[in-house]
Amino acid sequence: MxxxxxxxxxxxxxxxxxxxxxxxxxxxxxxxxxxxxxxxxxxxxxxxxxxxxxxxxxxxxxxxxxxxxxxxxxxxxxLYEPVPFDHQGHVRMADMSSGCTYCHHHTPEGMSPAACRSCHATSPANETTAMPSLKGAYHRQCLSCHVEWSHDTACSACHVPKTRRGVARDRDALPSVIQLVSRMSKPVKQKDVFVYQTRHSSLPVVSFHHRDHAQTFGLRCADCHQGGSCASCHGNDAARSESAAARHGVKDQCLSCHNETNCASCHDRAERPPFDHAVSTGWPLGPNHAKLSCGECHGSPKEFTVPSQNCHGCHARTRSRMLTGGSAEQSTLARSREGLPPGHEQPDRMDCQACHSDIAGRFEHATTVHGPAAEASGCKTCHDVNAANPRPAADRQQALCLKCHDRTLDAGQGRSVVNVSALLAENKNRHGPVRDGNCSACHNPHASGNAHLLVRAYTPDFYAPFDLDQYALCYGCHNKDQVLSQSASGLTGFRDKDRNLHWLHVNREKGRTCRVCHEVHASNRPFHIRESVPFSGSGWQLPINYEKTDAGGRCAPGCHAPMIYDRT
Structure with a gap:
């Protein structure tokens, strides 16, 4: 132009x-x-x-x-005709030298902005929770810059006006920011200014109604709650009393929104009525709990949480089978909640379940609970609760799991959880879901009615009578006919001619389960074959000695003589 x-x-x-x-x-x-x-x-x-x-x-x-x-x-x-928006010209500007990420948010810190579109979608909708789309933060809508009440943006902030001789004109002669509208633009309608004022300082303290603000002003959660707090409890000494209503999780100072309001217009120095725990929560504080500070149950003001409502969260675990973070079946409280004070009938995990009722339902009949989910503020272990996505994981799935499973974990009752990180480092032949980094294909990250947080039934034993229902986990991906059909021409590579050797091992009164021969995570042998197999309950390990051949394979596990199978 x-x-x-x-x-x-x-x-x-x-x-x-x-x-x-x-x-x-x-x-x-x-x-x-x-x-x-x-x-x-x-x-x-x-x-x-x-x-x-x-x-x-x-x-x-x-x-x-x-x-x-x-x-x-x-x-x-x-007067003016539509003009193209030159991305290349804008990216080269000094203020936008950081590239795509200057205008497109949802970018993790430390991540290179190069080739954003190779992973991220450019549509407004989030394609996946792990890789959200590139949402336009500035130039998707012209009014994000060209709005009078937002800041003193003028044409000269982005455009350098020149005459034919190259001499810049007087900036006062430039059009106002609201006039920079092309014929292709939608009709301009000034937005309401998000500045709320009141002169009624004598009115009592009232509740903040999220629904009214969201519907009336079009506010989103991220407009106010963006990961910080009002200077960790408002920043002003006069607002640090317990009677002051704290807005936890707000990014900026109160004055970032209320920038034309005197604090006294909303907050006077009149003494507030004391907080009544019994009225507000339905649980009266006994003599011992009344002596505690709020933070001893609810955490610091900056990380305020609703307690897990599990006595063992605070009280020493002096008896066996008390909650250790491993599973609900280990918790005395999980089996005997009768007679507890109101609010303690069902353990809550932070306040997340108030909205995420579908997740809360998984804990009702679970026999195994994921360790972080059993903690008071465990959601934050796996989820970035300040992110803008619906179900924001703190990292990619496998990387997130290995932050804890990089060591042997105590599961209680003499059991342990294997060091998965070391297992994967030592074994390169990985099971399909492990290879794809999809731990949740087999494990529920919250709670389960099966052992080891498995999403479907899978027998933990090495030797068991055949029952197809006990192999539901395996046959969510594999063909169940591999253990139902005696003839297996083309059905499986583990056959001698057309005799199905999977059926021979598994489908019998004293069957060998899948885990007798196969590692469920990774192995250095073909087909995830184990190095050895346990013998009875003696603790002995019999080497399998499996070798792959062009037409089949051979093994000599000790439970039978050396055998060779040939598919031809």
Whole structure:
């Protein structure tokens, strides 16, 4: 867009006006309506343009027929044509030298902005929770910059106006920010300013109604709650009393929104009524709990949480089978909740379950609970609760799991959880879900009615009578006919001619389960074959000695003589 083009178009419009005025001398009167001068008028663009001369003609008597001295344009939509937005030119600017991430948010810290589109979608919708789309933060809507009440943005902030000789014009002659609207733009409607004021300082403290603000003003959670707090409890000494209502998790100071409001207009120094724990929570504090500070149960003000409502969260675990973070079946409280004070019938985990009721339902009949989910604020172990996505994981799934499973974990009752990180480092032949980094294909990250948090039934034993229901986990991916059919031509590679050797080992009264021969995570042998197999309950390990051949394979596990199978 150039000022030269604008000047020519203005001259054209003025010429048409003079021409119409000339014809009026011969064809009667021509009414040229006057348009009121507003902030969005041509006078904001350049000095007033007066009509220098008119053709000599008898002037009509009516004042309405007098042509105007100034041609007024309501906005630049009548003057400027649409122009393309040059991304390359903007990215090269000093203020946008960081590339895509300057305008497109949801970018993790430390991540290179190069080739964003190779992983992230460019549509407004989030394609996946792990790789959200590139949402336009600035230039997707022009009004994010060109809005009068937001800041002092002028054309010169992005555009350098020049004449033909390269001399910059007076910035005062530039159009106002609200006039920068092309013909392709939607009609401009000024948004309501998110500044709320009140002069009624004598009114009592009232509750903040999220629903009303969200519906009336179009606010989203992230407009107020963006990972910080009001200076870790408001920042002003007068607001640190227990009676002051704390807004936990707000990014900026209160004045970032209430920037024209005096604190005293909302907060007076009158003494507030004391907080009544029994009235607000339904659980009266006993003599011992009343002596505690709020933070001993609820955490620091900056990380305020609803307690897990499990006595063992605070009290020493002096008896066996008390909650250790491993599973609900180990908790005495999980089996005997009768007679507890109101609010303690069902353990809550933070306040997340108030909204995530679908997740809360998984704990009702679970026999095994994931360790972090059993803790008071365990959701934060796996989830970034300040992120803008619906179910934001703190990291990619396998990397997140290995932050804890990089060591042997105590599961209680003499059991342990294997060091998965070391197992994967030592064994390169990985089970499909492990190879794909999809731990949740087999394990529920919250709670389960199966051992080891498995999503479906899978027998933990090495030797068991055949029951297809006990192999539901395996046959969520594999073909169940591998253990139901005696003949397996083409069904499985583990066959001698067409005799199905999977059926031979598994489908019998004293069957060998899948885990007798296969490692469920990774192995250095083909087909995830184990190095050894346990013998009875003696603790002995019998080596399998499996070798792969071109036509099949051979093994000598000790439970039978060396055997060779041949598919040909």
């Amino acid at each position: 150039t000022r030269v083009r604008a000047t020519r178009r203005i001259a054209t419009l003025l010429g048409l006006t003079l021409l119409l005025a000339g014809f009026a001398a011969f064809a009667g009167t021509v009414d040229v309506p006057r348009r009121p001068a507003t902030r969005s008028s041509l006078s904001a663009v350049r000095p007033k343009t007066t009509v220098a001369s008119r053709p000599t003609a008898p002037a009509p008597a009516s004042p309405a027929s007098v042509p105007p001295d100034v041609v007024m344009l309501a906005d630049l939509e009548d």
